[in-house]
Amino acid sequence: MNVENPPAAPAAKIKKVVSANPADRYSGAGQTPDPWDQCARLEYGADRSFAWSVREQVIATPPEGRARAEEKLLKALADAARTDAGLAFICQMLAMVASAKSVPALAPLLRDAKTADSARYALERIAGPEADAAFRDALGTLTGTLKAGLIGSIGVRGDIAAKSALAALKDAATEPAVVREAATHALARLSTSKS
Amino acid sequence: MNSPLPLTRRQFLQHSAVVTAVAAAPLILPSGLRGQNAPSKKITVGIVGCGNIADGHYGPLLGSPESIRVLAVCDVDRTRRDSAAARVNKEYGNTDCKTYGDFRELNRRTDIDVVFICTPDHWHALIAIDAMRNGKDVYVEKPLTLTIAEGRALVDTARKYNRVAQHGTQHRSMKRFHDVAEFVRNDGLGKLERIDCFIPPNNRHCGATWQPEAVPANLDWEMWLGPAPWRPYNSKGCHYNFRFISESAYGQVTNWGAHYLDIGQWALGMDDSGPVSVEGHGEFPSSGLFTNCTNVNFTVRYANGVPMHCRTRFEGGGTARFVGERGWLDIARDKMSASDNNLLREMQAPNKKVQLELSNNHHDNFFACVRSRKRPIADVGLGHRTTTVCNLGQIGMVLGRKLHWDPVKEEFIKDDVANRLRTRAMRSPWSLA
Numbered sequence: 001m002n003v004e005n006p007p008a009a010p011a012a013k014i015k016k017v018v019s020a021n022p023a024d025r026y027s028g029a030g031q032t033p034d035p036w037d038q039c040a041r042l043e044y045g046a047d048r049s050f051a052w053s054v055r056e057q058v059i060a061t062p063p064e065g066r067a068r069a070e071e072k073l074l075k076a077l078a079d080a081a082r083t084d085a086g087l088a089f090i091c092q093m094l095a096m097v098a099s100a101k102s103v104p105a106l107a108p109l110l111r112d113a114k115t116a117d118s119a120r121y122a123l124e125r126i127a128g129p130e131a132d133a134a135f136r137d138a139l140g141t142l143t144g145t146l147k148a149g150l151i152g153s154i155g156v157r158g159d160i161a162a163k164s165a166l167a168a169l170k171d172a173a174t175e176p177a178v179v180r181e182a183a184t185h186a187l188a189r190l191s192t193s194k195s
Numbered sequence: 196m197n198s199p200l201p202l203t204r205r206q207f208l209q210h211s212a213v214v215t216a217v218a219a220a221p222l223i224l225p226s227g228l229r230g231q232n233a234p235s236k237k238i239t240v241g242i243v244g245c246g247n248i249a250d251g252h253y254g255p256l257l258g259s260p261e262s263i264r265v266l267a268v269c270d271v272d273r274t275r276r277d278s279a280a281a282r283v284n285k286e287y288g289n290t291d292c293k294t295y296g297d298f299r300e301l302n303r304r305t306d307i308d309v310v311f312i313c314t315p316d317h318w319h320a321l322i323a324i325d326a327m328r329n330g331k332d333v334y335v336e337k338p339l340t341l342t343i344a345e346g347r348a349l350v351d352t353a354r355k356y357n358r359v360a361q362h363g364t365q366h367r368s369m370k371r372f373h374d375v376a377e378f379v380r381n382d383g384l385g386k387l388e389r390i391d392c393f394i395p396p397n398n399r400h401c402g403a404t405w406q407p408e409a410v411p412a413n414l415d416w417e418m419w420l421g422p423a424p425w426r427p428y429n430s431k432g433c434h435y436n437f438r439f440i441s442e443s444a445y446g447q448v449t450n451w452g453a454h455y456l457d458i459g460q461w462a463l464g465m466d467d468s469g470p471v472s473v474e475g476h477g478e479f480p481s482s483g484l485f486t487n488c489t490n491v492n493f494t495v496r497y498a499n500g501v502p503m504h505c506r507t508r509f510e511g512g513g514t515a516r517f518v519g520e521r522g523w524l525d526i527a528r529d530k531m532s533a534s535d536n537n538l539l540r541e542m543q544a545p546n547k548k549v550q551l552e553l554s555n556n557h558h559d560n561f562f563a564c565v566r567s568r569k570r571p572i573a574d575v576g577l578g579h580r581t582t583t584v585c586n587l588g589q590i591g592m593v594l595g596r597k598l599h600w601d602p603v604k605e606e607f608i609k610d611d612v613a614n615r616l617r618t619r620a621m622r623s624p625w626s627l628a
Contacts, residue, residue: 044427045404045405045406045407045429046404047403048481052481059593059594059595060595063611088424088425092424095619095620096612096615096616117424117425117620118424120620120623121619124620144624145623145624146623146624147623148624148626149622149624149625149626152624152626152628153626154628155626155627155628156618156620156628178624182624182626182628185626185628186628188628189628
């Protein structure tokens, strides 16, 4: 056996790399992370360049492409590995482009004390009865300061269908002062809304 | 005064002094109810926010103890509020100044007439609105508010409760700025071609990443954040530097822009209106704690065609330059120059057709209006309009496309995303309702 010239090893099978980024197909550099996936895993203080990339794309999206951007954000929102910072970021993006299509995904988050404020950030900017209903439905699940924030959003949105519920909260002895005060201000705001 | 609120302390004292004088004369009034030292003439003050911006107020507020009296200070940082109270007590030679960590307690004191709001920007609107709902007049540091919606809500509250509300843009009470605005307003430069505003650089660099830190024992971090989205504490993102983080402020666009863009608004006669378009291309950091624009560059354009540019100047401070067919005028806080010295001489000529209100002291003007119930030189109505110009620049740079603005409806024309950026949801329990 010629040890200096061993037989060539069989060629390894080349694994085809499929990147989420179309630009990578020709780069030969292998797969690179998809910012739309990575943004859900953002951590406070860590590198935010993936989130920044998503932000730039959301902002640059023309009106006809916003539904697609919203879909991608909702996919990120559903990521099981989503972090608190990732949730806050996604909701900030949704606040700019979300439609009623996002309400079913955001409504459960609105009813959860851990995620309610981020969900409010997105939902408060979504016009239409679907988001109004999500806010009203959450009134029965949140308490204390979170409930006060929810009431504030209802007031800001001018949802007159919530008037009777707010009137009851305003006078409810069982509610803390922060809730009763929020209901009082929201009702005052609704009194100037168109019926 | 048609205030929907119960009588405030000052109004009660004024009212009861008149009633007493009429009904009980010639009874001798207590010495405290007569002349210069009458309690109805002494304005009582609370200060919310005891950082570096408040430092500029202590001199004017503590220098006239016969007519102005600071009763309380409030800050979420115990060290700062204790230091502020000590300063007040030292000046008065007593220990009466009360400290608070929650502005709502200060706002509900019935013996306080006016509240100075010197907090980070994300708190301005809520504290001012709460103070006015509780019968206080307010002096709100610049920028008036963080968002356009907050500004509208603040102005509406001032009108609803008939409150005197001054915006802390003290250039309005500096004769140099008054003279330039009046000169331009009277076509002293001929047809105005453009306004160039330069503002200082925005951010200090603090690295691409940052680490959450333990909250200092003296700081109520949750209350410091208040309506802003939650984030962990980091010492570089709190006092002063908050202005470089867009959840709390819009950097020098609102910090110095509130001063120089304000003079442009004044000179153009746009105190109750604003531009009709904005276009901007700023550079924002894609990493790190700070998020606001590092290189500001935007242009708002008015219905008469005049553009007002706002750009970062990396060397030197802020200025506003007015360029017209007869030359240019350049004005800063500490200097003024012109393309031709004759323009400076003409500026001092009397009897101009349009005469702008002259104030030589922002605090004196505010307190005089608290007494007279007139609108101050930098009423929050015009403060809101100037802060809106800053916001238009910010939104224009964020979106990077030309936006059309309706200054009557206060909304962008056919741009849903831009309109959504006029406001933001606040963290619980806070809201604009």
